[in-house]
Amino acid sequence: MxxxxxxxxxxxxxxxxxxxxxxxxVGACADAGSGTSAQAMQNPPELAQFYDQQLQWGPCNDYAPTADDQQTFADAQFDCTRVNVPQDYAQPGDGKTMQIALLRKKATGQKIGSLFADPGGPGASGTSFVSRKAADWATNGLGDRFDLIGFDPRGTGASRPRISCLTDAENDEERTKVFADPSPAGIAAAEADSRLFAERCTQRTGADVLANVGTRDVAKDMDVMRAAVGDEKMTYAGFSYGTELGTAYAEAFPQNVRALLLDGAIDPTxxxxxxxxxxxxxxxxxxxxxxxxxxxxxxxxxxxxxxxxxxxxxxxxxxxxxxxxxxxxxxxxxxxxxxxxxxxxxxxxxxxxxxxxxxxxxxxxxxxxxxxxxxxxxxxxxxxxxxxxxxxxxxxxxxxxxxxxxxxxxxxxxxxxxxxxxxxxxxxxxxxxxxxxxxWPVPPTTEPHTPEVDGLPPVVVVSVTGDPATPYQAGVDLASQLGGSLIKVNGNQHTASLQGDPCTDKLAVDYLVNLTLPPQGAECTLSPS
Known part of the structure; x- marks a missing residue:
């Protein structure tokens, strides 16, 4: 499947x-707004145990999502923790919780607050992403002004519990299967394989966990994380599927947003x-x-x-x-x-x-x-x-x-x-x-819709003309839906900001640090590879 x-x-x-x-x-400047003062809004009283929790940061050695991450995570410049969140926000007092893994590199200069980042997927590890980006972001000014924080959304990476459906051997076997027969028998075989995958996920992860791993719930986790690290407002950089998380956060907590950089847009409509x-x-x-x-x-x-x-x-x-x-x-x-x-x-x-x-x-x-x-x-x-x-x-x-x-x-x-x-x-x-x-054993928790974001401060959307995975027009549309600014990037790749291009990075960093919006019609061109 x-x-x-x-x-x-x-x-x-x-x-x-x-x-x-x-x-x-093959061969930043003036402080652009405090991120650590009193909360921007009254936290939901039924979630007080989560919003008010005190985090215990420590070494990251036991947080590496993969063997390839272990050496990076052992670096003393990083510290890690897990944030407790309710498994089901509709029943926060039932005792069932999840633990969201966070990796942090502390700001080295005059701190604005935290910069949370998600690389997309869904399913990709944000802790791994930030651990690998930290050196680059230290040179562009972000590491000076922000605690850089990557998180593994619920069910992924080093967060607990983890989504588990296949063994390594089953993964290998699955990749060899090709369902190319359009006959009724071929369709039945393909659907039997899909049904088996769903059954394995249900048995090995649990329907109660699968019901609560969607964007709706991760956006709420993000606000708990914001409060738990002591930030008044959310500063966030989301890439690819990470733009969907950013959009959901903007809908749920517009008054808690300081800055959202959304690159490689998913169109929620x-x-x-x-x-x-x-x-x-x-x-x-x-x-x-x-x-x-x-x-x-x-x-x-x-x-x-x-x-x-x-x-x-x-x-x-x-x-x-x-x-x-x-x-x-x-x-x-x-x-x-x-x-x-x-x-x-x-x-x-x-x-x-x-x-x-x-x-x-x-x-x-x-x-x-x-x-x-x-x-x-x-x-x-x-x-x-x-x-x-x-x-x-x-x-x-x-x-x-x-x-x-x-x-x-x-x-x-x-x-x-x-x-x-x-x-x-x-x-x-x-x-x-x-x-x-x-x-699937549980219904979807999100439907296509036009986001409602009354009270949302200005956000910035980045879209690449030759992006294969998140086509350019989706970025144009998302910027319009959120009332945000658009940075058009001419090039052939998936996402572009905070990746070394001087034009795109300057506009992105000026926004994240100083809240300076890009000029109308902002456009950058990536250098040919």
Whole structure:
């Protein structure tokens, strides 16, 4: 069972590590408002035990979400804690709680407050994200003025309890499955696999936990975290799915917002079908941009005509459906893993050389590069251990979006997605199978809607013209919905701010530190990779 097309993680720094690994294979100023004075509003009395809790910060050694994080988390510049929150905000006194993991790097100068950050997913670890971004943010002024705080949303990373659906062996097995048969028997097989995934998640995580892991609940956790660290107002940077968290926080607590930087927007008004189709179209655009670059180079595996690149790609990839290729470690590269690896490389143009090499390998009967990219997407380490990111992604998505329970809707989605992204097509017709959300044990807690944010101070939205995962127009629309300012960024990657581009970073840092809004029509252009 493959998750529906992801609302992916931020490519940098997460993809910076991916880029380095894959490319080896191919050759502030005045105080802008206190963040530590009395609370901006009266905290809900029924939640006093959570809002008033005293945090016990300590070493981060036992908080690393993955083995790869352990060395970074051992650095003494970081400290960690867990914040207690109610499992169910409708029943805060029932004794059931969750613990949200936080990692902090203390401000080194005149402190404004805390900068909370989330890298997206849903399911990605915010503690890991901030631990890897801290050095960069120390040089751009953020580390001087803010305590930098990453958090693992409920169910993810080092937070407790964790969403758990599959063992490592089951994850490996799942990735080899390809459901490309559009016949009734093929659809039944695909749906049986989705149903099994839902059953395993329910058995191993618990329906009561799954019912309360959505954006609605994380936004409330964020306000508890704000109060627990002693901040009057929330300063937040959210990327990709992190923009959905920021939007939900703005709706629930507009009076508690100091600054929201939202980069790689999710449009809250879009239906499940529309958002998925538009994301597929975004990846096709990214593939087409890659193909234009590749076909201008010697020995491009897609030939010399960008107009024929999709057909050439299909000819190389579709045979994997029946004949996966070995990767040298006892595993084989399936059609699904190959497509995952390709999509991973389309997040940033820096990975285009790796993608070209990976496609060339498949054409010659090998699959090492694309499997590496797929492993990194799935957060599988060299020992075969997985984080819970993909499982959390699926579980959180199922309570964040209405399920497609009608087989006709599932077929519509498959058909429109195939048309929007033909480079991903199996060539055998759309498979109208319902995904795991159709068999989920609990209902969604969020529906598509226009956000109501009366009293929200100015926010800033960043949107990249060639973003494959969160298309540019969604950022334009979200800025309008929130009454915010838009920074347009010309480039080919997923998200852009606080990642080293001088133009985008200056506008973002000036806003976060000084609350200086970007000028109307603000526009930046990323340097070619």
């Amino acid at each position: 493959l998750p529906r097309l992801s609302r992916p993680r931020v490519p940098r720094p997460a993809l910076a590590a991916i880029g380095a690994a894959a490319l080896v294979l 879009q239906s499940t079908i529309d958002s998925t189709v538009k994301q597929n179209a975004g990846f096709q655009l990214a593939f087409d941009n890659f193909a234009k670059d590749c076909t201008n180079r010697p020995n491009c595996p897609l030939g010399t005509d960008p107009q024929q690149a999709t057909a050439a790609f299909q000819k190389i990839m579709q045979p994997l459906i029946d004949k996966p290729v070995p990767v040298g470690d006892g595993r084989v590269l399936s059609f699904n893993d190959a497509q995952t690896g390709v999509s991973q490389a389309l997040y940033v143009s820096q990975l285009w050389p790796a993608l070209e090499r990976g496609i060339s390998e498949v054409a010659s009967g090998q699959g090492r590069v694309l499997m590496l990219l797929a492993d990194l997407y799935h957060e599988r380490d060299q020992q075969g251990r997985y984080s819970n990111m993909i499982q959390a992604f699926q579980s959180i998505s199922c309570v964040n979006q209405p399920a497609l329970k009608d087989p006709a809707e599932a077929l519509e989605l498959a058909t429109r997605a195939d048309e929007a992204a033909p480079f991903r097509s199996t060539g055998r017709g759309p498979v109208g199978a319902r995904d795991a959300c159709a068999f």
